[in-house]
């Protein structure tokens with residue numbers, strides 16, 4: 001049920017494009033205005049979110065330590081899981097961002113007979129990695145539309161991605177991985193009891209959107225064969241700020257473009273901002289050196305305490321009887 | 330105290346299959362055995378916290394101020410602007426579910442609201458409603474909801490079913506730490522006078538009398554005297570500890586639980602014996618007589634108010650540095666908060682062991698060293714005469730406390746010490762130790778009597794791993810470096826794994842410590858007869874046992 005509304009929302013978006021482009025001929029709106037608006041919302045929104053987090057203080061030094069601390073010289077510290085300096089933090093962050101290291105540790109808790117067991121459960125990690133990396137590859141491949149002559153690294157990635165050399169045009173491996181990963185991420189939300197229990201409609205919406213983007217892309221490339229030259233002309237017009245309507249590209253392209261625009265515009269206002277947030281997480285990006293270097297809380301203020309003098313006033317006679325030294329007899 | 334559930338019934342009641350109803354549509358029940366009594370007016374008044382009145386969580390009317398919603402929402406707004414952790418963690422969770430089954434309360438209850446992610450959603454749903462555009466526009470569809478009385482009761486119930494152990498944060502791809510959510514949640518509840526008495530009582534005690542238990546100076550002295558007498562009976566040596574002594578080199582601070590009841594008192598005897606043997610120039614303080622800090626389970630401000638005594642007393646007494654006893658949350662606060670709250674402690678010197686000359690560079694600014702670091706250093710330098718055979722009647726495993734693990738990373742020091750003082754040491758499965766350790770089930774001020782069922786459920790995951798080494802290797806001693814563990818794991822073991830006792834590492838150190846001029850020891854610190862020398866385990870047998878211990882992690886990893 002929770003999946004239905006987000007599904008209908010994506011269907012509605014698709015119908016909107018068909019109506020707008022095919023029926024009403026609003027090429028300028030869908031080909032120029034919407035992408036520009038989406039890019040603006042994305043950029044401004046993302047900057048706004050990151051700046052907002054960045055401006056919020058980190059009053060305390062709270063890294064989550066996942067390895068041996070640096071203490072005595074003869075005890076080997078774990079400089080990555082429990083970094084004591086910037087170098088370790090950088091490695092820790094890189095491992096998180098590129099390899100999802102924490103997610104890799106995932107284990108499934110089960111009761112087997114008398115014992116709780118913790119079986120290694122890499123599926124979420126695997127599908128997460130598959131999804132994000134294929135997404136990244138696909139984004140990079142798309143850069144071919146943004147440059148007059150395709151940059152060499154982009155060509156290299158295209159080459160690598162189509163190395164299987166299946167079919168004409170050659171199948172991109174990341175297309176398959178992307179759709180499969182998104183499908184798996186969807187399936188786990190409707191089948192795994194614990195994941196089902198925490199899923200909100202807002203978790204389905206980006207998945208359907210991504211699937212829609214991937215599916216329309218695949219359709220364009222392998223089946224309907226849109227006019228790639230026309231697409232490049234349109235995109236180049238957009239990036240060079242001389243937008244022009246290009247005719248004869250085909251509605252499927254406008255569906256693709258509109259869903260992408262929606263994703264971008266939606267990004268800063270949804271959980272997708274984790275892409276920026278992960279870098280600012282104080283449990284991960286601080287080194288464990290709070291006993292070596294003083295961490296300052298910018299909003300620290302004086303508090304009311306119960307002073308020693310007040311304490312001694314309360315207990316002076318009892319202290320003297322017990323032989324505890326006092327300040328004032 | 331609520332009735333203890335039967336072990337089998339309790340186990341059978343746990344299912345990890347989520348119920349049909351979505352958690353947001355499931356009303357919260359405040360069940361006997363699963364909650365703690367509300368803070369009393371007099372305890373709240375001592376420290377001047379708002380809405381002081383006597384109230385009963387099971388009654389409909391919580392006697393809240395007229396504008397409680399406004400207070401709460403404004404309180405949340407203030408904290409969102411003060412804590413990046415809170416704002417960020419509320420914003421970026423993708424509900425991937427990696428943390429869901431990592432919480433000992435979820436493992437022990439199967440209640441979806443004890444999944445860390447849902448604990449976050451309890452607050453996140455309200456955050457969406459009042460602070461985000463999608464939440465304001467789309468409401469429930471965007472996972473947003475009003476702050477009403479039902480939600481408030483849900484917050485209260487589940488923010489007091491989290492021990493701020495940070496295990497969830499280890500597994501989250503963004504390091505989302507639900508302890509941060511719970512800390513903020515409890516701060517907000519405290520704006521409405523909704524603390525629990527088991528926390529508020531110790532807080533007001535600590536504020537006025539210097540320690541959670543409310544021990545007055547003469548009681549502290551006499552409790553230590555009792556221990557000194559016991560030590561004399563055991564060793565023939567008379568120890569003369571000092572209190573509030575100006576000019577001592579070191580101030581020693583430990584949780585007051587160590588002064589009060591066994592098995593903590595045995596650990597405390599261990600400190601006394603060790604310090605005496607070293608001839609350490611140190612003093613106790615009756616004013617800074619608490620290392621722990623239940624203020625932290627109330628609000629950041631309260632924690633700072635209670636913590637202030639430690640540096641203030643070090644300054645007054647003119648000591649050079651501070652040595653801290655075995656405690657979990659005390660050490661997270663000393664390590665990650667104390668200097669920020671009440672520093673800089675520029676009137677102190679960088680801790681230096683007077684015995685080995687080691688300078689504790691890792692405490693350069695805080696000027697406070699953990700006793701396990703101190704003792705490990707002594708042993709490494711061979712400064713202690715030890716007879717590990719005096720612990721041969723014990724088969725020992727080690728429980729890593731949440732706070733020293735995930736808020737510090739103290740793993741090898743206690744293991745090094747243990748391997749020097751006992752010859753039968755077995756690790757619990759890898760997924761339940763070190764950074765993945767499980768909470769005792771009673772941390773963060775939840776170690777009351779009335780919430781016993783909650784504590785036993787929360788303690789299941791830890792206890793189950795102990796059971797594993799108990800069944801496999803006859804482990805009968807659960808060592809740890811935390812005062813709350815010593816009390817709460819004793820309860821948990823009695824229920825889940827009878828036959829396993831609980832001790833602070835320094836109790837076992839003192840068992841093995843050969844003191845100058847001591848008489849032949851007949852018993853250990855608890856009065857248990859010592860094993861005779863003939864029964865000594867051969868070196869080979871020990872090696873085999875250790876090798877098996879190392880394999881364990883793999884075996885349990887089904």
Ligand code: HEM
Nearest residue numbers: 096097100103127128132185203206272275278423425502
């Ligand atoms: C910049 C583009 C990014 C996009 C569009 C994106 C998108 C997404 C989406 C849609 C999900 C949810 C999957 C689900 O619903 O189950 C997700 C999850 C996740 N993202 Fe990202 N993400 C991005 C960047 C990053 C980065 C930089 C990281 C680095 C740590 C990251 C780490 C994760 C992880 C660990 C998950 C959870 C696993 C999963 O559910 O797949 N993402 N991301």
Ligand code: SF4
Nearest residue numbers: 422424425426428501
């Ligand atoms: S692991 Fe982190 S991102 Fe995933 S559900 Fe838990 S808190 Fe959210």
Ligand code: SF4
Nearest residue numbers: 432491492494495497
């Ligand atoms: S901090 Fe510990 S108790 Fe709290 S939600 Fe996380 S795992 Fe559970």
